[in-house]
Amino acid sequence: MNDSTPTQPEFHAAGVSIVGLRKSYGSNEVLKGIDLTVAPGEVVCLIGPSGSGKSTLLRCVNLLEQPNAGTIHVGGFEATDPDIELDKMRRNVGMVFQQFNLFPHLTVTQNCTVAPTKVLKRPSAEARATAQRHLANVGLADFGDRYPDQLSGGQQQRVAIARALSMEPQLMLFDEPTSALDPETVGEVLSIMRNLARAGMTMLVVTHEMAFAREVADRVVFMDGGVVVEEGTAAEVIGNPQQPRTQDFLKRVL
Numbered sequence: 001m002n003d004s005t006p007t008q009p010e011f012h013a014a015g016v017s018i019v020g021l022r023k024s025y026g027s028n029e030v031l032k033g034i035d036l037t038v039a040p041g042e043v044v045c046l047i048g049p050s051g052s053g054k055s056t057l058l059r060c061v062n063l064l065e066q067p068n069a070g071t072i073h074v075g076g077f078e079a080t081d082p083d084i085e086l087d088k089m090r091r092n093v094g095m096v097f098q099q100f101n102l103f104p105h106l107t108v109t110q111n112c113t114v115a116p117t118k119v120l121k122r123p124s125a126e127a128r129a130t131a132q133r134h135l136a137n138v139g140l141a142d143f144g145d146r147y148p149d150q151l152s153g154g155q156q157q158r159v160a161i162a163r164a165l166s167m168e169p170q171l172m173l174f175d176e177p178t179s180a181l182d183p184e185t186v187g188e189v190l191s192i193m194r195n196l197a198r199a200g201m202t203m204l205v206v207t208h209e210m211a212f213a214r215e216v217a218d219r220v221v222f223m224d225g226g227v228v229v230e231e232g233t234a235a236e237v238i239g240n241p242q243q244p245r246t247q248d249f250l251k252r253v254l
């Protein structure tokens with residue numbers, strides 16, 4: 001993080017280590033040997049053209065997709081161990097999607113308590129208290145009884161973040177979390193993500209928000225065609241890209 005203010009980490013943040021990751025859909029090899037590490041508490045922004053494999057990479061880390069080769073470690077867990085308990089692994093990894101994916105028939109509070117009570121077996125009073133704390137942190141303390149369709153897109157995405165945090169994950173994955181938002185609500189979601197980064201969460205963020213990446217990312221990784229083409233600080237990768245593919249991409253998005 002570029003911010004120099006010392007902050008006490010609020011999370012038991014885990015690191016991620018990805019080695020030789022390959023993923024194919026039929027004959028279409030989408031990830032062609034990805035090596036990527038994220039240190040505990042580090043924020044890595046993943047950028048690259050549509051179809052380059054960014055979402056697939058995130059989905060492999062969360063085991064929503066089964067890799068064909070390579071290893072992924074998240075904290076003490078080897079995600080790619082065939083004997084892994086999927087639930088145990090997944091509960092350590094929070095994911096926020098472009099489409100907020102809230103449960104439409106549940107209130108904001110219920111969205112945040114359903115997994116902690118069902119998966120973590122937390123008593124409901126405790127789950128509600130945890131949810132309330134995370135909702136307050138995303139500025140939605142008074143919205144617990146609303147339903148998703150009574151909220152703006154930005155508010156729904158903030159609920160999605162609070163919901164993920166209510167599982168007390170050690171790592172947060174964000175897949176273009178602001179791409180579906182109206183321009184006027186993008187800032188409120190980025191601001192929550194900035195706070196989370198400052199609080200010490202490990203974050204792997206797919207984003208087209210170059211200003212956010214410059215400000216918050218410890219490292220930027222540019223992917224194209226299923227490989228990591230270039231990585232470094234935001235100043236290096238966004239400010240002074242070395243590879244022609246990175247230069248072409250940035251010319252189009254900046």
Ligand code: ADP
Pocket residue numbers: 025030048049050051052053054055056057
């Ligand atoms: P990005 O997030 O960088 O836009 P994706 O990871 O979504 O890229 O997709 C990379 C490639 O994998 C694309 O060619 C896409 O069509 C293909 N792909 C992604 N998911 C699937 C799937 N479930 N089945 C078949 N092909 C897929």
Ligand code: MG
Pocket residue numbers: 054055056175
């Ligand atoms: Mg994607």
